[in-house]
Amino acid sequence: MSNLSAQDSRPHIVILGGGFAGLYAARTFNREPVRVTMVDRENYHLFQPLLYQVATAGLNPSDIARPLRSILRRQKNVSVLLADARDIRTEDNCLILANGKLSYDYLIVATGATHSYFGKTEWAANAPGLKTIEDALEIRRRIYLAYEAAELEPDPGRRKEWLTFIVVGGGPTGVELAGALAEIGRHTLAHDFNNFDPKQIRVVLIEGNDRVLTTFPEDLSSKAVRQLESIGVEVITSTCVDFIDDRCVASGDWKLAARTILWAAGVTASRIASCLNVPCDRSGRVAVLPDLSLPDTSSVFVAGDVACIITEDGQVPGVAPAAMQAGAHAAQNIMRLVRGDQTIPFQYRDKGSIATIGRAAAVADLGRFRFSGFPAWATWLAIHIFYLIGFKNRLWVLLGWAWSYLTYQRGARLITGRHDYEKLPDPSGESNDPVERELHGEAVISTNLSSGDTDSPRGEKGSEST
Template sequence: MPEGHHVVVVGGGFGGLQLVHDLKGAPVRVTLIDRRNHHLFQPLLYQVATTVLATSEIAWPIRQLYRDRPEVTTLLGEVKGVDTSTKTVALANGLVVSYDTLVLATGATHAYFGHDEWAPVAPGLKTLEDATTIRRRVLLAFEQAELEDDPARRDALLTFTVIGAGPTGVELAGIIAEMAHRTLPAEFRRIDTRRARIVLVEAGPRILPAFTEELSAYARRELERLGVEVRTGGPVTDCTAAGVMIGDEFVASRTLVWAAGVQASPAAEWLAIEADRAGRALVDEELTAPGHPDVFVIGDTASVKQADGTPVPGIAPAAKQQGAFVARMIRARLEGRPAPGAFRYRHQGSLATIGKRAAIIDFGRIKLKGALAWWIWGVAHIYFLIGTRSRFAVAWSWLWTHLSGQHSARLITQKEILREEASRLQG
């Protein structure tokens, strides 16, 4: 068996880490490249953005995860291209890394549907930096409203618009509403935070379109019970620092959050292969790039068809399953065994939470909603966190929030940025 086989993994997300984990004990050297030094538990990122959790509770240094794996080398760097003829990966700092097997798990970022100029005023939520930006903007909006004497400007500061009503948008809108209506009222004197307006905008006919109509309708009722104004059937046509255009209607809103779409990394461009509309590389049933059997593409970077012809969803369980599959493929090749066959995605259910005491779960035949679904959602997320410390920290933060109604991560930091944000909010 080839002892020196070099596997290069680009991306330390769910798929990349599952792959490296499952290669433990295989006769390979592994180089894991990521442009950030941490693995991020993205399903709970919105709770950092809305002050429920601290950044350290959902992110872990990648080097720390593999400190006891001498065959794993971690590189902090940004990939600029792949040369399949020389089997090399080029980094932005000039370093060139050769590979025997390459796995691209580079994820996705926000998609503004041709309006990238909206990004500065309507940040998306994919990284810790995004989360802390949104958290700072939400908290500063309340602080600036406390200082504002003009009623119209104060109303604009107290209007929060979330664009896109998938799970992330619904979860963001629900917690912002709870914070405004239940957590903050006793802490401000010149404003009533309960007058805050939280607007959730969805271009389609209903929120959470991946769920059944019954669960979607329940989620909408719960959001409206929390005080969220749900707007469906009308696309956003413009985003500015002053507000948002929903169809032909302008809504004055100084805090916008984008949760409406994603765009894959440029992996398909690096490999010069076909991609779908979202930029995801079209791969074969073994998750390899067409014409490049030694290159795998997984996670949000890949477009993979299920047996019924529908695409595998871009969620964490799918990426983990793909990472595990590729690890089996690599082991089979190295040991001269037949390949494990085509990748088959096993859907384990869809979950979304609405505020801190309600959720919806779709396990196929079993569908749940309400408080029981919320508890199951919480247990499932805690289970998939890395390490006992993180599980305990998140469980304690949730318990504290549940019992006291207070959020534990409400610090506004970065003084230089604060000046810029305050200036933006003041118009």
């Protein structure tokens, strides 16, 4: 693989990762006298900010992903390779791929981040996180399967477990997921079941800090909580979850039974970062120099969520605009080196943050302008549509959204993947599963509280120790 273009004397730049950072780096090399190879283990660029819409059936995967080959097809100096990078040998200027080797003159590592379960990797099976299309489809499967199971379940206590949805982590993704889950019960599925009222679902958002959306100003955090509560989400703060299994979440002596638990609490840099053998921060992100290069080698740059970038204004956040800017900056610095010039430090232009909560509900912090409710939601919508890669996608998604907004429908409500039909409730009520009976007895303790009661995690009110 390293000899593919051995005759070409132009500097060879390899971009590892076709996310926001990698893509904006590739575009910056347009018309430059260099040869660029984009390597990604997926054949598409994924617009992660709208993944929660796929997870909750508002959008289809193809609405938020587009083939890298198609995005870059007009850029003649770029080739795209589908490959999984396993190692980086900076001493030999080459990438070790699952299926071979790829040499470079300059490398941009832009492999992003993944979920972190703070060392409790066993929680992943019971509380999936949201990072890839596969994650989104798995979450969608669990959400809609829970409603089907509730329809089959004759026992009210057990049915309540199926209709309790817990989101761990009150950052933007957790808030978006919780808001969307509440809307599914209150609107989308409100009239679709005979044996229960979907409006009775319980959605609980659990956050370890003393407020949700900690990167936003406090007044917007409070407004977000009010908007969440107005659509029926219970928000629990200052609570670090210390136990998760397939039936419940617990913290200290507090426990809440639920069949659908979603994880939105932590991120860690992608694994390949550790192959660079340079200092990393607590989340595994590579500590880069101010020009985004690695210490001791000027041929490797790191950009996006995998990089720990500290500027004069502090640490650059792990958000899409920062990844785009850093990817472009790394590419510009490489071109400076190719021309024999000095590299320059990265400066982040913070354009503000917006978190959406649900239909016409959001909070926006755009520097001097802070607002919430419908104006924030409309701004969020416009920005996300604008940044969706590809005109066809944008138009289609906008039309789909307008339709969902008017009708409350979520068109992608397919339960895909393999189901364990044997584990679904017995509609006759005669469950043969002794484990289920045993767990059920335990779990009913916490779900028998009405949704108006707060199962206080600190045991102040209505707490049920186990």
